[in-house]
Amino acid sequence: MITAKNLTKEFEGYLALDDVSFEIEDGSVFGLVGSNGSGKSTLLRLISGVLFPDSGVVGIDGIPSFDNPTVKSQIVFLSDTPYFLNQSTLKEMADFYAQMYPNFSFDTYKELLKVFPLDERKKISSFSKGMQRQASLILALSSRPRYLLMDEAFDGLDVVMRRTLSNVISKSIEETNMTVVIASHNLRELEEISDHIALIHSGKLIRNGKVDDLCSNVHKIQVVFENIPELSVFNKLEVMKTERTGSVLQMVVRGEKDEIMSFINTLSPVFSECIEPSLEEVFIYELEVSGYDVKNILE
Amino acid sequence: MMLKTSSNKVNPATNMFKLGFKRNLGILVLVIIGFLLVCPAYLLINLNNVGTSIADRQAFFTAWNDGFSLFCGIACGIAVVGINLLNFSFMFRRPSSDFTDSLPVKRTELFIARVISGYILSIIPAIISLVSLGIVSLFIVKTAIILRLITNIFYVLLVTASMSAISMIFIVASANVFDFLVSFAGINGGLLLFGLIITTMFEDLLLGYANTATLKVLKAISPPFYAYYGFVKHLYSSSEGLINLSFIIRCAVTTIIFFIFALLLYRKRKTENSGKAFAYKFIYFVCAFLISICASYVFGAIFADGTDYTSPIFYIFALIGALISSVVYGAVTFRGFKTLKKSLIVGGASFAVLVASVFIIKSDLVGFNKKIPQIKDIKYVTVDLTGETITLKDPQFAIDLHKKIINNNYAVNASDIYGPNCHCVDINYVLNDKTTLKRSYWLCTDKIDNEIDALLKSDDRFDGILKKLSRTTPSTVSFYQIDNNGNEALCDSYLTYEECIKFIKIYKQDAKNTATNLSSNHLGHYTISWNGESYYANEFYFDESFEETIKYLDSLNLKDRIQKYEDTLLTDIVYD
Numbered sequence: 107m108i109t110a111k112n113l114t115k116e117f118e119g120y121l122a123l124d125d126v127s128f129e130i131e132d133g134s135v136f137g138l139v140g141s142n143g144s145g146k147s148t149l150l151r152l153i154s155g156v157l158f159p160d161s162g163v164v165g166i167d168g169i170p171s172f173d174n175p176t177v178k179s180q181i182v183f184l185s186d187t188p189y190f191l192n193q194s195t196l197k198e199m200a201d202f203y204a205q206m207y208p209n210f211s212f213d214t215y216k217e218l219l220k221v222f223p224l225d226e227r228k229k230i231s232s233f234s235k236g237m238q239r240q241a242s243l244i245l246a247l248s249s250r251p252r253y254l255l256m257d258e259a260f261d262g263l264d265v266v267m268r269r270t271l272s273n274v275i276s277k278s279i280e281e282t283n284m285t286v287v288i289a290s291h292n293l294r295e296l297e298e299i300s301d302h303i304a305l306i307h308s309g310k311l312i313r314n315g316k317v318d319d320l321c322s323n324v325h326k327i328q329v330v331f332e333n334i335p336e337l338s339v340f341n342k343l344e345v346m347k348t349e350r351t352g353s354v355l356q357m358v359v360r361g362e363k364d365e366i367m368s369f370i371n372t373l374s375p376v377f378s379e380c381i382e383p384s385l386e387e388v389f390i391y392e393l394e395v396s397g398y399d400v401k402n403i404l405e
Numbered sequence: 406m407m408l409k410t411s412s413n414k415v416n417p418a419t420n421m422f423k424l425g426f427k428r429n430l431g432i433l434v435l436v437i438i439g440f441l442l443v444c445p446a447y448l449l450i451n452l453n454n455v456g457t458s459i460a461d462r463q464a465f466f467t468a469w470n471d472g473f474s475l476f477c478g479i480a481c482g483i484a485v486v487g488i489n490l491l492n493f494s495f496m497f498r499r500p501s502s503d504f505t506d507s508l509p510v511k512r513t514e515l516f517i518a519r520v521i522s523g524y525i526l527s528i529i530p531a532i533i534s535l536v537s538l539g540i541v542s543l544f545i546v547k548t549a550i551i552l553r554l555i556t557n558i559f560y561v562l563l564v565t566a567s568m569s570a571i572s573m574i575f576i577v578a579s580a581n582v583f584d585f586l587v588s589f590a591g592i593n594g595g596l597l598l599f600g601l602i603i604t605t606m607f608e609d610l611l612l613g614y615a616n617t618a619t620l621k622v623l624k625a626i627s628p629p630f631y632a633y634y635g636f637v638k639h640l641y642s643s644s645e646g647l648i649n650l651s652f653i654i655r656c657a658v659t660t661i662i663f664f665i666f667a668l669l670l671y672r673k674r675k676t677e678n679s680g681k682a683f684a685y686k687f688i689y690f691v692c693a694f695l696i697s698i699c700a701s702y703v704f705g706a707i708f709a710d711g712t713d714y715t716s717p718i719f720y721i722f723a724l725i726g727a728l729i730s731s732v733v734y735g736a737v738t739f740r741g742f743k744t745l746k747k748s749l750i751v752g753g754a755s756f757a758v759l760v761a762s763v764f765i766i767k768s769d770l771v772g773f774n775k776k777i778p779q780i781k782d783i784k785y786v787t788v789d790l791t792g793e794t795i796t797l798k799d800p801q802f803a804i805d806l807h808k809k810i811i812n813n814n815y816a817v818n819a820s821d822i823y824g825p826n827c828h829c830v831d832i833n834y835v836l837n838d839k840t841t842l843k844r845s846y847w848l849c850t851d852k853i854d855n856e857i858d859a860l861l862k863s864d865d866r867f868d869g870i871l872k873k874l875s876r877t878t879p880s881t882v883s884f885y886q887i888d889n890n891g892n893e894a895l896c897d898s899y900l901t902y903e904e905c906i907k908f909i910k911i912y913k914q915d916a917k918n919t920a921t922n923l924s925s926n927h928l929g930h931y932t933i934s935w936n937g938e939s940y941y942a943n944e945f946y947f948d949e950s951f952e953e954t955i956k957y958l959d960s961l962n963l964k965d966r967i968q969k970y971e972d973t974l975l976t977d978i979v980y981d
Contacts, residue, residue: 205420
């Protein structure tokens, strides 16, 4: 399990992470979403042991990862800019990874080469940005780490490759119970693949939970009244947002769906329906309620 | 499905070392071929141009051994800095830093693995080439150069390690390649220049400062200079294959200390500092300070037309130089004038240090000018008069001479001294605690005629000359007679060893008996010279009162020997 407790990191007066605490269960896909400069990359770099926290602890099963080869041998970190040894081919990089990571599997490597068709004898520097991203994914997944950390993993990949990557990751998790942490500024990318999502903004973790829990507890209600009652009537509900257009009232309400609908029905509406919001919408509503400037957080 | 996993069970740091080595194998082979083309290939081609005698070939190989070893030392020093820079350049960019720092390798192990691989890669071509030189020499000249070659290789290894350690401090403290280039060149070059500036100020402002101390200062403040100075000194020493143990120990200890310091800096280095200016800000300040203090002095000296420390022009332009250099350096380093205020402070501080240095040295706050050791503290003392060093059994004579020079303000600036009787007089005290106190005075020697006369006639002087002769026992000693106008009454003649000993003894007797002041009233001088551990030469002033000496030299018919001199000299070289 990845654990972080009261994690703080500052870069020359800029507070990149501010007292962040969380846990990531083994075998899960943890999506970390936030705008540029929110602290996502810093968090991944701290987990992978690249950075040393100013305060707090981060590591695996409570053991700090910084300068700890035993812990780090279980983690593969893919930075937002893939890096390869100078003038190396994919085959050479595979040999390098095999020398670094004890679980590196050449069988997996060969299998992944079929999925991501790259020429392993060609210099990686001659690859396109997307191909380089694929190369780094092949190497990371072939290392069969317990924890795979990916920063902007889908950058440079086309739609087909994104889908393929999602499938490959799912398969790896099935096979090895690998934990994946993906950081992205694009919530839609993460929604499909993640079972946990955390929202980070200005170095603070402002929402964190299972995708199902986050979505199931927020509902978008659309109601038509002959005469719209006073809004104070709805104070019994936990209304996050209200919009009124003529006789139509749109509300975002937190709570149990059945309880909400039974209350609405007691007000004798002409029409009422409950729509399940997307994860992005849930985040937007949650953030608006909390007083955040949503535009700056979710791109 | 059974998975075929990596068989990696060894330390990833070792694997990293091996892989680094494997990846550079191609370049390494090319460099080795390049070195082998120089030595032994080029050497063997040139061997045809050398005479066929063993002596000729021995000399040729000895020269190659020393010259090529020095080349290897310099090449390895440059190579190790370059390879270290490449090996650790991952720290300078975030993607490579993220990649390397996320690998399952301890930081200390990574540092050691990369430093060692850089070191080995740097030295392999040179060592192979030098070993091949040794093998070739064994086949061609039977009296091999092996012992000296082995010591030369040892020195190459040592100076390369020293350069590696020093460079690592600067690489680790830099946040990009530019930082490294500026700080490595700026601080190492700046320290040497700073040392020269300080010692120039000593020379200009202190009475009796011996400029031989400049070398000591430079060796003390610049480790690369110290390492290469020791190497070059070893190459110039005539002692076959012997090493200077004191140098070896000091160089090895400083190298180890520098490696440890670099490692500690690396461990403390924040990984997030890649690409920003200086991982450790103190390097910037040291660099800026050194650059601006050197610029300050140079500006002052240029515009004041020399180092006139009393001229306001010197100080005005020294201040301008300090500020300009500091601001320019700050602007270049930080790509703009964000640090203008800091730069101005550093420039101002450099100027203040320069002014304070001039004040402290000129006002002789440490009592340099008047310092004379107590007789009880002196082990022995030597006095050097126009190139001849006399070791005195009684230090009181030197103390009295020293006091006379100081109390009468006889010493003048070297540039102000003119005339045939103006010379440099060195007094070198060796103290009981093994330290030395050396003073070097430029003065008109007619002011200390009596003291010089006493020294020239002293037993200490003749005992010293005889001791040197008996230590080296040359078969012949070159002999000249020169009158006061510089005319050579007798040149290119020689005395045998026994004749020379007898000549000195007779001369000594005449010197004791004569009333002539040899410092001022002589007619000319005889010169004897010979090669031993080094080149020795002594002058013996005389006038008509040296009857026994003149009679003895006449009896030797030295003029008849002039033609035979060259033959005798050559015979000496071959058989001696």
